[in-house]
């Protein structure tokens with residue numbers, strides 16, 4: 001059974017708003033594994049938020065929170081990997097199975113661009129019918145339709161799958177993508193970087209070692225990547241800390257991570273949902289964000305997402321160390337299939353950022369700020 005962690009054992013205490021005078025992380029000291037677990041499980045929520053907010057303000061003194069206008073048109077839902085937490089994938093031949101043609105993908109990206117999108121996140125199932133040439137065709141089609149669109153394609157587990165399919169090394173596949181001018185890739189598919197738990201929720205997906213090795217290779221080639229965490233399933237709090245420590249160690253070696261993006265398992269429509277029927281409490285999300293800000297002292301950005309949790313949990317995350325509010329997704333299918341369909345407008349997002357006490361600023365996928373939002 002999943003350890004629901006501190007939200008089940010500690011009262012949810014929303015104390016006074018974070019104060020910039022809260023004690024920052026001691027200079028030159030890092031949270032070790034045990035101290036990090038104490039943060040996640042035991043430090044009262046208000047105190048945890050204050051410490052994380054102080055660390056965030058020490059790194060980014062401006063009271064700005066960034067967001068990106070993006071779209072995630074999931075190019076295929078056909079997948080042969082069958083992760084038990086996934087409500088998105090379909091087998092080939094299923095009536096709801098689909099694979100976009102490059103032209104259709106480009107049409108959707110063009111439509112999002114007209115609505116203001118600057119970035120397209122490309123992620124899809126592990127579809128054995130698609131090869132490297134299909135991936136390159138997707139990139140070329142988007143380039144032709146939208147020359148200035150930032151393309152943020154394929155997560156580490158997709159690279160591992162493609163390398164196996166093409167009988168090439170992961171490095172060779174990554175270099176082919178880099179040669180297309182791609183410079184950032186998403187850090188999806190990390191789920192939980194603890195082999196025992198991973199084997200239970202995603203036994204056929206890239207292993208912990210493969211996810212870390214693929215990401216390290218991507219950083220060495222020159223890609224900037226994000227890092228994700230999915231919690232709220234079969235993991236314990238200790239597993240979450242081990243996950244953070246794996247990411248911190250890799251970042252020490254490469255410096256290639258731009259941001260950390262946690263999200264909770266959504267049980268709707270998945271096999272795992274029969275075992276773990278309840279989604280994690282939003283207070284856990286805030287604790288994970290705050291713990292990550294303090295433990296991942298070598299990560300510049302921590303994302304609190306209005307989308308992956310709820311708008312209000314995302315807003316609270318901005319007071320717990322997060323400096324980024326993620327994407328205003330114009331198209332997304334993965335969480336929609338799990339019955340998670342929060343919908344907000346740009347006006348809503350910027351209002352939430354302001355209500356949390358910050359100035360909203362649009363960014364690109366390199367986390368370069370594009371100017372203050374007028375909305």
Ligand code: SF4
Nearest residue numbers: 079081082083086125
């Ligand atoms: S999470 Fe990704 S790899 Fe796993 S079944 Fe779903 S689409 Fe396939």
